[in-house]
Amino acid sequence: MLTYQTWKKPSVQFEIDPVYKGAVNLLEWTYEHYGKSVVYACSFGIEGIVLIDLLTKVQPKATIVFLDTGVHFKETYETIEKVKEKYPGITIDMKKPELTLEEQAETYGDKLWERNPNQCCQIRKLDPLKDSLSKGNAWISGLRREQSPTRSQVEFINKDDKFQSVKICPLIHWTWKEIWRYVHKHNLSYNPLHDHGYPSIGCSHCTTQAIDINDLRSGRWKGKGKTECGLH
Numbered sequence: 001m002l003t004y005q006t007w008k009k010p011s012v013q014f015e016i017d018p019v020y021k022g023a024v025n026l027l028e029w030t031y032e033h034y035g036k037s038v039v040y041a042c043s044f045g046i047e048g049i050v051l052i053d054l055l056t057k058v059q060p061k062a063t064i065v066f067l068d069t070g071v072h073f074k075e076t077y078e079t080i081e082k083v084k085e086k087y088p089g090i091t092i093d094m095k096k097p098e099l100t101l102e103e104q105a106e107t108y109g110d111k112l113w114e115r116n117p118n119q120c121c122q123i124r125k126l127d128p129l130k131d132s133l134s135k136g137n138a139w140i141s142g143l144r145r146e147q148s149p150t151r152s153q154v155e156f157i158n159k160d161d162k163f164q165s166v167k168i169c170p171l172i173h174w175t176w177k178e179i180w181r182y183v184h185k186h187n188l189s190y191n192p193l194h195d196h197g198y199p200s201i202g203c204s205h206c207t208t209q210a211i212d213i214n215d216l217r218s219g220r221w222k223g224k225g226k227t228e229c230g231l232h
């Protein structure tokens with residue numbers, strides 16, 4: 001089995017078919033290779049809606065982890081409920097940080113996300129994901145190459161030094177238009193904030209409407225010089 005410890009560049013090739021751009025082929029390989037221990041870390045943004053639909057074609061009983069920081073939009077929690085209804089076989093683990101928001105404020109001071117967003121993301125996102133990934137050899141992520149310069153080099157199968165794991169990225173060849181075409185074609189429910197100027201949706205304290213229409217992540221950590229939560 002290909003793991004972080006046994007990593008070598010995979011020789012397996014996936015056909016980039018016109019419908020799924022290789023995503024379903026890769027997911028089939030992933031579940032055959034790793035079994036059910038593989039975890040999909042989903043933020044329930046629009047890529048997540050597509051990926052869950054693809055994932056459940058291959059593994060109707062997939063396990064999905066949502067990093068429940070405690071400061072998500074109510075629309076995000078409502079979207080999760082709709083996904084649960086549509087795909088009753090999946091398990092969604094609402095993974096919480098070790099510290100509640102009150103405990104975090106007591107230890108590090110109020111509104112840590114304003115003063116030190118990297119530390120806040122470490123506590124509320126990275127540490128919980130690390131714990132979830134400690135039980136398996138691989139995880140799935142909805143990254144697309146088109147999303148940002150920092151994501152443009154992502155491969156289908158990646159060595160993940162940060163979490164000492166293997167990161168599987170089925171959507172790397174999908175464009176923003178293709179994502180939406182799929183959502184509409186299959187009549188999938190999605191977070192309504194996408195229709196109100198939020199192409200990328202994270203915690204409510206750190207997400208605004210996009211300020212640059214050509215930069216889908218320009219509404220994340222606006223003015224803080226930060227573009228990623230640190231998971232990738």
Ligand code: SF4
Pocket residue numbers: 069071112113116117118120121122124125202203205206229
């Ligand atoms: S996105 Fe903001 S609120 Fe959420 S964990 Fe990171 S810094 Fe904290």
